[in-house]
Amino acid sequence: MRYRLILLALPVIALLVVSAGFAYVHWSKGGTGTGLYSRYWSPDPVQGYWDPDNFYQSVKSVEGVFKAALCIQCHEGITPGIVADWRVSRHGQSDNPVYCNDCHGNDHQHLRLPTPEVCGNCHQKQHGEFKDEARYGFPSHVLAMERAVDAKHFVDKPKGEVQSCIQCHSVATKCDSCHTRHRFDAAEARRPEACITCHSGPPHPDDETYFGSAHGRLYLAEGDDWDWSKPLTKGNYKAPTCAYCHMDSGRHQVAHKSVWKFGLREVNPHTSKNQVLRKKWIKLCSDCHDQEQARQWLTGLDQERKQAWQKLYAAEDILKDLRNDNLLQPAAGERPPYPMDWMDRLWPRERIGFFEGQASAFYNVSAIERDYFEMWYFDNLGAYKSAAHGNQAGVESGHRKMAASLDRIETRASELYHLSETEQRAEITPEPSHEIWMKGAYTDYNRKHN
Amino acid sequence: MIKTSACRVISFAWLPGILCLAAHTALAEQQVPPGPFTETECITCHTERDPVLVKQWREGPHSTVSKTECSSCHGDSHEDSGMRARRDESCSSCHEGPASHSYSTSKHGVINRLEAGRQDWQKPLQPGYYRAPGCSYCHLHNGDHGDTMAPDRGPEVRQWICSGCHSPRYVREQFANGKRQLAIADLKLAEGESLMSSVTETQPDVLPKLRQNLIQHRENVLLGVGHQSPDYQWWHGQPALDGDLIRIRDAISESQRRKRLLGNREE
Numbered sequence: 001m002r003y004r005l006i007l008l009a010l011p012v013i014a015l016l017v018v019s020a021g022f023a024y025v026h027w028s029k030g031g032t033g034t035g036l037y038s039r040y041w042s043p044d045p046v047q048g049y050w051d052p053d054n055f056y057q058s059v060k061s062v063e064g065v066f067k068a069a070l071c072i073q074c075h076e077g078i079t080p081g082i083v084a085d086w087r088v089s090r091h092g093q094s095d096n097p098v099y100c101n102d103c104h105g106n107d108h109q110h111l112r113l114p115t116p117e118v119c120g121n122c123h124q125k126q127h128g129e130f131k132d133e134a135r136y137g138f139p140s141h142v143l144a145m146e147r148a149v150d151a152k153h154f155v156d157k158p159k160g161e162v163q164s165c166i167q168c169h170s171v172a173t174k175c176d177s178c179h180t181r182h183r184f185d186a187a188e189a190r191r192p193e194a195c196i197t198c199h200s201g202p203p204h205p206d207d208e209t210y211f212g213s214a215h216g217r218l219y220l221a222e223g224d225d226w227d228w229s230k231p232l233t234k235g236n237y238k239a240p241t242c243a244y245c246h247m248d249s250g251r252h253q254v255a256h257k258s259v260w261k262f263g264l265r266e267v268n269p270h271t272s273k274n275q276v277l278r279k280k281w282i283k284l285c286s287d288c289h290d291q292e293q294a295r296q297w298l299t300g301l302d303q304e305r306k307q308a309w310q311k312l313y314a315a316e317d318i319l320k321d322l323r324n325d326n327l328l329q330p331a332a333g334e335r336p337p338y339p340m341d342w343m344d345r346l347w348p349r350e351r352i353g354f355f356e357g358q359a360s361a362f363y364n365v366s367a368i369e370r371d372y373f374e375m376w377y378f379d380n381l382g383a384y385k386s387a388a389h390g391n392q393a394g395v396e397s398g399h400r401k402m403a404a405s406l407d408r409i410e411t412r413a414s415e416l417y418h419l420s421e422t423e424q425r426a427e428i429t430p431e432p433s434h435e436i437w438m439k440g441a442y443t444d445y446n447r448k449h450n
Numbered sequence: 451m452i453k454t455s456a457c458r459v460i461s462f463a464w465l466p467g468i469l470c471l472a473a474h475t476a477l478a479e480q481q482v483p484p485g486p487f488t489e490t491e492c493i494t495c496h497t498e499r500d501p502v503l504v505k506q507w508r509e510g511p512h513s514t515v516s517k518t519e520c521s522s523c524h525g526d527s528h529e530d531s532g533m534r535a536r537r538d539e540s541c542s543s544c545h546e547g548p549a550s551h552s553y554s555t556s557k558h559g560v561i562n563r564l565e566a567g568r569q570d571w572q573k574p575l576q577p578g579y580y581r582a583p584g585c586s587y588c589h590l591h592n593g594d595h596g597d598t599m600a601p602d603r604g605p606e607v608r609q610w611i612c613s614g615c616h617s618p619r620y621v622r623e624q625f626a627n628g629k630r631q632l633a634i635a636d637l638k639l640a641e642g643e644s645l646m647s648s649v650t651e652t653q654p655d656v657l658p659k660l661r662q663n664l665i666q667h668r669e670n671v672l673l674g675v676g677h678q679s680p681d682y683q684w685w686h687g688q689p690a691l692d693g694d695l696i697r698i699r700d701a702i703s704e705s706q707r708r709k710r711l712l713g714n715r716e717e
Binding site: 158163191196203 | 581614620623634680686687688693695696
């Protein structure tokens, strides 16, 4: 009888716990911000322009309901550039033009900043593909905004500062990241430059690694003369561009063939799922190259990743040893904590490696952890991007940098061991470094304004 | 007779005007030889024609700081001198590195690069003629030969230039956020400076290099904000400043530990 009761109670308890979990997640998304930590932050005023669906509020300076002709007449004087852009766009040139009010509404007190849903009213195929990308997980375009605001450092840092993150992550919330307003030109989005405003810089040097590859060099030499009105299919382009490979046939997704996941974490490229994806890459490369050749290039990429992760794990092991020996200074409890991270307060612990939250560990950490962050996020991703884009010089440079970083981490670790042993022999107990690490003009401001 | 005299008086009264007009027309229509001209020749002729422009140049950074000559931007040929100077390439040959890269990877830079072939570079640097602003559109707006983006021109001038394409509120909000980003970068700079100045005795060897990094990364935030380059605001800017602060603290705290050890030994 008792067992039966327990058996009955278990599913009920499980049901209650799961519902409570859902209710908690739902509740946590109900704050002034967005995402899982929405109750911990409010948006910077400029955020409405990057995430219009959640934060844009119409300008109230002009009253009235206007027809397209009047919009154009007035804005030709105020902002002539956007009108000129629209006039030559497909929206303006069509027999049945798409006018200002079709996207923005016509009541000037309740104007709309167009979201992907607004574009999707007409561009259903593209919008459908764009939304469907979510099933391939992150990294992807469609999940970029929610992953940005759910990052602990986004919540922790002053919102004015992290607006710079939101600009690129707005690829999930607006279409004009690639199809710039008010031309919205497909031809422009097909060119590699359309991607480089976000895909450049230390963690994702897609621009340098592509432009330095044989494909990129051919594009730079001849690309201006190619016919960019052609679709991204076999035979139309002499060399592939970002969109040709990542958004093949114009499919509005970049994550659907993703095997190596940006180089962020180690993946097993030989799972059955990844084998299927690999075949898709080989098929794509064979638009121009021999299949066997393509297969070998991808094997080369696997090998490059293996070597990269050997170096990265060697560095992680060193850091984990330092953590076990309490030699990371400042210790986790002596760093400015993430304000909403109660687990971190109960059990302060240094984050080492991807699965412990390495991505956010670039500011309130010790110097040797920061060295590892840069080795992982800058050197490693540079090497990966080079390998994936067929840029051998970049691969060599990335691995040289990783080896130098590993060497620095090893040297620094042995210095820390040596220092600690000398202190022990001299019977000196290290003073907590709280004073140096917890105070300062920015550190204090951050604590008050996150 | 009277009529003739009157005519004479009238014609004489108009004569200076007619002469002036003729002289000006001749000046405007005068075929300028293709060049090249010396710097003195450019300045002499244009002081007569565009005194304001020459004054702007004389007071601006190209004359006072870098001593850039007219031909550095305008080239040797008079025919396409305006077009040549309006293009980004005439600036980026000197303004290399982060100043140029932060712009060329921005959306303005990208659009300008892709439109370069279709763009009519004869057009004046005014709203409506350029799909995206190049260097000259913002910094030499409407042909102003000073720097229209220089801090001493004031925020109103920048607001006005950007508002040629963007809505006034959008520009205001972007500027306000830019100011907040810079204020935050300045707090990081102040934090670093204050940490370094707290070391009264022998400074760790790495500090001068770390100070240089701080200043460069703060400059990157400014370039990122000015050129609307997210990557310079962020990866080349704010988190790089965070890294500098970590390394400054690390250097100071290690030197303190070593000092204690040394003190202990001397005892």
